[in-house]
Amino acid sequence: MWRGLIEEYRPFLPVEHATPVITMLEGGTPLLPSRLGTPYGIRIGVKYDAANPTGSFKDRGMTVAVSKALEAKASGIICASTGNTAASAAAYAARAGFRCVVLLPARGVATSKLVQSLASGALIIPIRAPFDRVLRLARQAATRFGLTLVNSVNPHRLAGQKTVAFEICDVLGRAPEALAVPVGNAGNITACWLGFKDYRSAGRIDRLPRMIGVQAAGAAPLVRGRPVSQPRTVASAIRIGRPATWEGAVQAIAESGGQFVAVSDDEILQAQVALAGEGLFVEPASAASVAGTFKLAREGAAPSEVICILTGHGLKDPEVVLARATAPRSIPPTLDALASRLSGTPSRR
Numbered sequence: 034m035w036r037g038l039i040e041e042y043r044p045f046l047p048v049e050h051a052t053p054v055i056t057m058l059e060g061g062t063p064l065l066p067s068r069l070g071t072p073y074g075i076r077i078g079v080k081y082d083a084a085n086p087t088g089s090f091k092d093r094g095m096t097v098a099v100s101k102a103l104e105a106k107a108s109g110i111i112c113a114s115t116g117n118t119a120a121s122a123a124a125y126a127a128r129a130g131f132r133c134v135v136l137l138p139a140r141g142v143a144t145s146k147l148v149q150s151l152a153s154g155a156l157i158i159p160i161r162a163p164f165d166r167v168l169r170l171a172r173q174a175a176t177r178f179g180l181t182l183v184n185s186v187n188p189h190r191l192a193g194q195k196t197v198a199f200e201i202c203d204v205l206g207r208a209p210e211a212l213a214v215p216v217g218n219a220g221n222i223t224a225c226w227l228g229f230k231d232y233r234s235a236g237r238i239d240r241l242p243r244m245i246g247v248q249a250a251g252a253a254p255l256v257r258g259r260p261v262s263q264p265r266t267v268a269s270a271i272r273i274g275r276p277a278t279w280e281g282a283v284q285a286i287a288e289s290g291g292q293f294v295a296v297s298d299d300e301i302l303q304a305q306v307a308l309a310g311e312g313l314f315v316e317p318a319s320a321a322s323v324a325g326t327f328k329l330a331r332e333g334a335a336p337s338e339v340i341c342i343l344t345g346h347g348l349k350d351p352e353v354v355l356a357r358a359t360a361p362r363s364i365p366p367t368l369d370a371l372a373s374r375l376s377g378t379p380s381r382r
């Protein structure tokens with residue numbers, strides 16, 4: 034039985050015997066083959082990290098960060114968030130019996146993420162500024178009010194997030210040829226790369242993957258090589274203009290011989306639909322990893338095997354889907370009405 038990522042990967046994590054483990058048995062998420070790469074003659078596998086307890090990969094880092102905060106006898110935690118860090122921090126803080134302060138940009142946080150933080154009893158404070166400014170405030174507030182900052186600049190967050198690389202290698206028995214990751218604040222791509230390097234040092238794998246970092250075209254500082262002051266994209270989780278772990282991401286791409294890719298919002302939403310066609314409902318930011326892989330494939334530049342990290346659940350951001358769908362009209366409870374509705378609908382295959 035899966036014991037949660039701290040117990041599964043203890044030797045690779047900064048935990049001691051005495052560290053109190055705050056866990057919801059996160060990690061151990063499905064690694065699935067897909068038909069997505071078939072039209073391009075490549076293999077696309079997906080790591081469905083939406084299956085974590087709060088619906089995003091953020092739980093991987095949060096279990097370690099909150100356990101370490103408890104060990105250090107912190108009085109509470111604080112974070113700046115586009116939504117998923119807040120949802121995860123709020124849940125793990127509740128489990129640890131901690132106070133949790135969440136600073137959110139006043140505009141652009143998906144409703145369901147806000148609802149998750151509210152439900153877990155976090156103190157939510159909307160700030161009238163974009164994410165990068167909110168993060169700066171959270172850093173200052175952590176020092177001033179003696180709270181532990183649990184953004185991905187917290188090294189324990191990155192340590193926990195490395196485990197997604199371990200899990201992929203454990204299932205494949207090797208590293209994949211390439212790993213595609215949506216990039217916002219750039220903590221996750223940095224953590225993934227560190228994870229592969231740790232596994233190679235430990236002799237668990239002998240080859241490292243190419244890293245593909247995917248950003249939204251309107252929020253692509255790493256693709257352009259300079260910060261973006263007004264980041265814009267439908268993918269709120271990667272709407273970040275000044276990534277906090279800039280250097281780590283650049284190093285991951287350089288050392289692995291990989292690349293950054295920018296994709297348009299249309300390409301992101303098309304990839305979201307393609308994933309839904311595989312039964313996988315993800316939020317727009319998650320679909321960026323697949324959109325980036327499709328883009329490389331169209332250019333003939335995709336590796337023959339890519340594992341795409343699906344970072345967050347589709348239920349996190351229903352508005353994006355609803356805005357593009359037409360709500361189905363009701364019919365009377367008769368077989369005739371049903372028959373005429375069915376005849377107007379193409380069957381799937």
Ligand SMILES: *Cc1c(COP(=O)(O)O)cnc(C)c1O
Nearest residue numbers: 117217218219220221270344345
């Ligand atoms: C946080 C998040 C990202 C971006 O991860 P970074 O570590 O900030 O680069 C991508 N997708 C989802 C769903 C997220 O919650």
